[in-house]
Amino acid sequence: MKAFPYSQNNDVYFVAELGSNHNQDPDRLSLLVEAARICGFDAIKLQYYKAEKLWSKEFPDRIAMAKRGEITEEVLAHTKQLCNLHKIGFGCSVFNVEDIEVVSKYVDFLKVSSYECMNSELISKCKETNLPVFVSTGMCTRSEIYSITKEMKPNDEDCIFHCISSYPAEDARIDILKGIIQSFSHVCGAIGYSDHTRNIGSILAAINAGAKVIEMHFDLVDLKGNESRHGHCWYPETAFKTIDIANAMKKADVEQNWIDNFMSREDRKDIDLRADEKDCKRPSIKVRKEK
Known part of the structure; x- marks a missing residue:
């Protein structure tokens, strides 16, 4: 897998998923980006959507909750400046085809969530940007993952993620990750793991299984971000420790040189x-x- 902009580690690419933990506060967003860089993450990720387009109007409570995480194009531009300042990559999840043009101007990669992963038009339009495309495959069957990878090529920087779509997840199910790697590593650039367990063992096991991109939901030490109440977000101390151990583990493995x-x-x-x-x-x- 190729190194992305500002990659600190050529073996594993660590992404801090900020989600809505910015609380729509630019100062908090700035602190999150800086903290992610200090912890050793290679990139941060946001989510760009309009709540009314994300949920059916039959679910007003869900729409109201999602509105708390909405960001504007101005926030994207500001975040790009922050990431350039701190020399860290910047990615963003997109949920509608019409948002791709706006988001793609600012980011190093695009992400499609597990809930949108069967939207073939969305993935196809993401591919047209020539940016790396990351796709989570939570809740997917083997045949559904196969359909996702149809437009991907081994030499691309695209990545499909093993993911358990629970917040938090009790079990990382690394056995499923191993199956995905065995079945699909030859058709896309990399296989990754998107964590919802907040367990160091899950991250290390995923890397040991062959995951090349690791996504971790991330918040500040106060854990006052909008998503932290669900219990799946990493805070700086444990994130730093996990990435440090993971990098040391990979370094020890690579340097054996039999x-x-x-x-x-x-x-x-x-x-x-x-x-x-x-x-x-x-x-x-x-x-x-x-x-």
């Missing part, structure tokens, strides 16, 4: 310090001055 029979490059340079087979003394006779 040579011959499981010998690492690091061990190879010291091999002549071993006791010689002939006289059982260190170092090897071949490097001694006295043969």
